[in-house]
Amino acid sequence: MATQIPFNQANAPEETGADMRPRLWLEVLHEWVTTVDHKKIGMMYIGYALFFLVVAGFEALLMRIQLAVPNNSFVSPEVFNGLFTMHGTTMVFFVGMPILFGFGNYLIPLMIGARDMAFPRLNAFSFWISAFGGILLYYSYIGGSGLYGAGSAPDVGWFAYAPLTAKVFSLGHSTDYWTLSLLLTGIGTIGTALNIVATIISMRCPGMKMSRLPLLPWLYLVTSGLTFVAVGPLTAAQIMLMLDRYLGSHFFDTQAGGSAVLWMHFFWIFGHPEVYILVLPAFAFANEIIPVFSRKAIFGYPAMVAASVGIGFVSLSVWAHHMFTVGLGAAENTFFVLATMAISVPTGIKIFNWLATLWGGKIQFTSSMMFAIAFLFQFLVAGLTGIMLSVAPFDWQLGNSYFVVAHFHYVLVGAILFMLFSAFYYWYPKMTGRMLSEKLGKWHFWLFLIGFHLTFDFMHVPGLLGMPRRIYTYEADRGWMIWNMIVSSGAVVQAVATLLFVYNMIWSYFKGPVAGPDPWDAWTLEWATSSPPPSYNFAETPEVSSRRPLWDLKHPDDPDGDYEIGPSHRQRAKQKEESA
C-alpha cells in the first residue's frame, strides 16, 4: 500500500474569497476568541507564552541588576522576594508549559494526518482557563495585599515551602493568588494533556501505526502521561494549602502536628516530573529537526521511544533529590541518589542517538540546526552537573546555592529554550507561510549563545564559593562580585538577543521570503499541506505506509516501508511472491 498524500493546493478558493475584503479588527478578534481550531489555539498558546517570556525575562533582568554589584539597593528585599517568586512561577507555568503545549497543539494533528484535536472545545477551554490563571497571578500586583501592604506579588518562592505559606506568615491574599492561579492552570494543563493523548491514540490517519508515529507525537505522549501523574499531586497540595489557609485545617501546620516536610514531598512529586514534562518536548523537537538538517533518518527510532518512556518512568522516583538537605536518612538518600543517577542512562542513549544521526550526514547549518547543536552540547553539560548534584554529600555542600541555580538554568535555558528557538526557526514557516530571516537568526544565535555562556557558565562559580540563592544582596568582601558582574552582563546580552528574535518574528511575518509548503525538504506530514495550512488541514485524509511519508512520496522508487521490519514487511514479501 503506497503512501497517498495529495499535496494541498495553496490558498483554497473559499479562503481567497474571504480574504478579498480587509476585515475589521473586531471580526478578527472574535474569530480568535471563539476558535476551536487546533492551529489557532496552538498559536495563541505560543503568543501567550512569548508575552510571559518577555515579562519573566524582564523580572530576571531586574534581579541581575540588583545582584550585579554588592550592597546594591536597586530593588528592596520585599520586591526582590516577589521577583524571584514571580520569575520562577511564570517561567514554569506560563512560559514553559503553554509554549510546549502550543507547539504540541499546532503540530500533533498535522503530523498524524488528523483534521483537529480529539476534543476541540475542551482544547479551547483548557487554553482559556490556563490563560486566566496567568492573568490572575499578575493581578496580585494590583489586588493581592500581601505582607507589605497593598498590591504585592506572592513572595514565598516558586516552591512555596510550608510553613511560610501559612496565614500567620503570609498575610493578605498574594499567596492565594499564587495558589488559585496554579490550580486553574493545572486544570487547563490536564485538559490539554488528555486531549493530546486522545488525539495521538485515536485520531491517527490510516496506516499510521504506533510504530510509524513520528517521534514528536511519541514524546508528547510520554510528556502528557507524566502530566497526569505530576499535576495531580500539585493540585492536591494546592487544595490542602487552601484548606489550611481558609478553613483552618492543619495539613502543613506544625503547631497542630502537621508536617512541613510533607509539603516538600508533595511539591517535588510534582516538581521533578515537571522538569521532564518541560524537557521531553524539547527532545521531541530535536528528534524532528536534527534528522532533517542531517539529511538522514533518525538513528535508533525504537531506542528513542524506549528511552523516552524509560525517562518518564524513572522521573517519577527521583523527587527527593530536591530534599537531600532535609536529612531524610541514609536509606532514602541512597535510593534517590541511585534513581537520579539511573535516569542519566536513557538520557545518554538519546544523546548518542542524536550524535549517530549527525554522523555521516550532510549537515545543513541553518539557524534552526545551530540552536539544535548548541542544545546537544549544553544539555550534556547540564546533565553532568546534574549527576554531580545527585550525589547526596555533594548536594549537602551546594544545595540551595547558586550552583543549583546555574544547573537548572542550564537545563531550562541551555537545553529547553535553545531547542524552542530551534523549533521556532523550523516551524515558523509552516505557521505563517514566511521564512524567518536567516541573517537575523545567525545574529540571534551567536548573541544568545555568548550571553547564555557568560551568564550560566560563570554562575556556577559563586555557587561553589558559597553564595546562597535568593539573597537580595551580599557583602563586597565575599569574592562574589566579579562573578556576579559577569553573570549580569551576560543577562543583558541575552535580553538583546531575545529582542532581536522578537523583531525577526515581526519583520519576517511581513517581509520574510515566502516559504511554500515544504521549505526544508522534510519528511513528516505537516509539510504535505500548504503554509499556513488551511483550517481543514488536509483536503483528503492522508494514508501512510512508513515513518517518513513524504520521503515515500518524493522517492517512490525507494520507499521507507521497504526497510520496515515486522508484519508489514512480510506481508509485502508475500504479495510480491503471489504476484510473481
Place this chain on the structure above:
Amino acid sequence: MSDVAVVPSGADVAWNPPARGIVGMVCLILAEASIFIIFIVAYIFYIGKSLNGPTPKDVLSLPIFTSICLLSSSLTVHAAVSALRRGQQRLCSLWLAATVLLGGIFLAGTAHEWYDLIYNHGLTISTNLFGTTFYSLVGLHASHVVVGLLMLSLALWFSLRGQMHHHHSEKLEVLSLYWHFVDAVWVVVFLVVYVLGR
C-alpha cells in the same frame, strides 16, 4: 470524527483506533487517581498523629449499608450501558434510575455521618489532624459522587425523554467508567479510613 474510523478503500487491514471518549476518560481517571493518592497518603501519614481528640476509634462507625449501595450502583450502571447497547431504552432508564437512587442513598449516608460528627462529636476540619484529613479525603470523594450523580441524572433525563439511543451507548459507557472509578476509590477510602485508620 467518525470518518477516521472507517476502513480506507484498498487497505489490507481495518483501521480502528480506540474510541477517543474512552481514551480521554482513562486519562482523566489517571489524573484524578493521582490527586486521590496524595490525599490518601496524607491520611495514612497523619494516622495517630493528632494532638487532641476525638480519635477515629471514638467517633467513626462502619458505613456498611451505604457502601453496599454505592458499590452495587456500579453493577446497575453497567446494566444500563449494556441495555442501551442492546437498544432496550426503557430498561436503560430503569437501571439509570436505580444507579441515581443508590448513589443518592450513599450521599445521604455521608451527609448523616457528617452531621453526627459535627454536632454530636464536635469534630470539624479544624479540630485536629484526623478531622483535617478525614473531611478532606471523604469530602473529595463525595464531591466526585456529586459530579457523577449530576451527570447520571442528566443521562436519566435524556433517557426518560426518549432522547437516548443505541448510538449513544459509547458516551454512556464513558460516563460509566467515571462512575466505576468513583466506586473503586471508595473501596480504597473505606479500607484506609474505616479499617486501617480505626
